[in-house]
Amino acid sequence: LLSSTTSPGLHVIHIAAEMAPVAKVGGLGDVVSGLSKALLKKGHLVEIVLPKYDCMQYDRVSNLRALDVLIDSYFDRQLYQNKIWVGTIEGLPVYFIEPHHPDKFFWRGNFYGEHDDFRRFSFFSRAALEFLLQAGKKPDIIHCHDWQTAFIAPLYWDIYAPKGFNSARICFTCHNFEYQGTASASELESCGLESHHLNRSDRMQDNSAHDRVNSVKGGIVFSNIVTTVSPTYAQEVRTAEGGHGLHSTLSAHSKKFIGIINGIDTDAWNPATDAFLSVQYNAADLQGKAENKQALRRSLGLSSADVRRPLVGCITRLVPQKGVHLIRHAIYLTLELGGQFVLLGSSPVPHIQKEFEGIANHFQSHDQIRLILKYDESLSHSIYAASDMFIIPSIFEPCGLTQMISMRYGAIPIVRKTGGLNDSVFDVDDDTIPSQFRNGFTFVNADEQGLNGALVRAFNLFKNNPESWKQLVQKDMNIDFSWESSAEQYEELYLKSVSRARAAKRVL
Ligand code: ADP
Structure with a gap:
């Protein structure tokens, strides 16, 4: 009992498709590194899992090396090997998953925009969880982001928690509801999720096409905490005009849904120290x-x-x-x-x-x-x-x-x-x-x-x-x-969710 109330730090694992500065397309990349750094500063153990893209900025990863073991993960009714790499990005420990799949999922010269993105990222989500299980990790929070890793939530509860990998609460952050990751229901099967079980209106079925599944909807339904990236946007997406078809799902799950505004990485974005500038400056010296x-x-x-x-x-x-x-x-x-x-x-x-x-x-x-x-x-x-x-x-x-x-x-x-x-x-x-x-x-x-x-x-x-x-x-x-006050809000959500789960376990 004591240990749960006085526990100094949480073990948080982010699983994402982007991380600045090595693999950044937009704001998602900034958030994964900014929030992680802020949580690390607050004394939490933070790790990140990314795909090993060929087009990453490898010069910004230090101590990159491959682990000795290969991880087998399920896809299309068979097992595929994954090589796991580990490195450090701006002080954060990062694992990179390199699938040995003939489709060369992350060997395309692009982060997104491929015809098989749904397959690429459902494969990655499954392989990431498989790695965490086999590595014996016991995270308190698994934090997934956007449609690419929203698969984590149903995969965790349907497949991994029953295997005993069940220490974590799942937090899902949607950075933009315009991108939802939909595909015909049968495509879910590839990563081992059961379409007949999940293609239901209260689970992963797309709200506008009933033969399709929607990964963001799965993230909302199956996560313990659901966030988006500002309070006003959290309100807008609960309306028919702003919800891109998910307003009713968000309203049904409103108790666990909240908007937290992003911070920026004030070390990377600092005119007083910015090495990209011809002259550094500050507010007192314009x-x-x-x-x-x-x-x-x-x-x-x-x-x-x-x-x-x-x-x-x-x-x-x-x-x-x-x-x-x-x-x-x-x-x-x-x-x-x-x-x-x-x-x-x-x-x-x-x-x-x-x-x-x-x-x-x-x-x-x-x-x-x-x-x-x-x-x-x-x-x-x-x-x-x-x-x-x-x-x-x-x-x-x-x-x-x-x-x-x-x-x-x-x-x-x-x-x-x-x-x-x-x-x-x-x-x-x-x-x-x-x-x-x-x-x-x-x-x-x-x-x-x-x-x-x-x-x-x-x-x-x-x-x-x-x-x-x-x-x-x-x-x-x-x-x-800075991320200071927003990271504090995430920390509070994590802690509340973890202590609720521990209290429930004690009752059981
Ligand atoms: P979004 O995530 O929708 O692209 P955000 O405002 O959240 O928009 O984040 C945009 C980030 O990408 C900022 O860090 C911005 O400086 C950067 N960015 C956008 N376009 C470019 C570009 N053409 N070159 C360099 N950085 C860019």
Whole structure:
């Protein structure tokens, strides 16, 4: 009894498809490493299990080595061997699973977007649990993320807990309900889950296609804790408009569902120490920020003539969720208002990529506008540091990290009031909000008028009241966006769930 109440730390294992900086596509990668580091700092034992992708940044993994034993895991009615690698990423112990399967699941030069993603990640989920079982791990919490590892929840309760691997509670975090991982029900069988048992409306059956199963729904139904990445998004996804078909499932499981806003990794994102920058700076020394602006202008071939000309930044995946039509509009409006615009983005959607290539070519040698259509970590740091304003006109945004990063670098966010943006950006002109919390510009309607209103107000303040602008920049740079308080909320959820399970065991 005593040991359960005074136990100093939990053993938490994250199983995920991404982890920054080695395998990052978007915010999920940042969250897995940021939350893990924060939990480690709080004294918990944290481990991470990832697929061993061929396209990872191996130079950021230290002490990578293969374990002596191979792990056999079930798929398509037979056993396949997996080689297990172990290494350290920014102080965190990470296991990598390399399947010896003829389909070479993680040997594709891509993280996602393959025709057999459902098979790739259901295989990985099963192999990850098999490894934990065979390694004799006794975690308190297994934390899975997004549809790729949501299979963990039904696999754990249907297959692994009955084998005696039952020390853990399962936490599932959905970072974006737009991506749900559906497939015809029979495809579930490959990883050993029984489709006739799970293809039911109260289990994994997709809410809009009854011959299909939905892995995110399985994560919701079978996990002990279900979270998403901001309180506002948690409300939005429980409505028919925002739930992408899962609102009724989320409402039925609302007691275990909560929104916790993400933090950012304040070591990786720190203008005072950032090695990617030409000059480091802090809130008390904004001269350094001005020098970064000049350096970026020079390197991108933009005009440096007017130091006071505001630079508007935008760094994003170019997908409909991000409000691509409003991003396009913002480019032209910025030009009209006398600013400079720098976009760093790339698109997995061919027609959007093509459209932006057209705009990029049009402005190829323009001295106020530059579009760079690729993924570039180093350039992203330089843009955050150089920007005066940062635009995020999302249609929906589960949490969003770029508004927090931009504020930390002194770029004032201009955002649509949705999801996590609504929980982290508060309009400077909104009298209903205590003035100490006001930190940016927001708009409500996802149309050009909405965006115009916010961007024009930002330009006016920048041009007409430089002293207030400077104070706003300094205030934003000093806001605490670290994982500290959000990690504490996860810790509380974990602890509550673990002690509830222990209490239930004692009663039994
Ligand atoms: P999402 O997860 O929907 O992509 P987030 O705002 O949660 O959006 O996270 C985006 C992360 O990806 C941020 O760290 C941002 O800096 C980074 N990012 C997005 N696009 C690019 C790009 N083209 N080059 C470099 N980093 C990018």
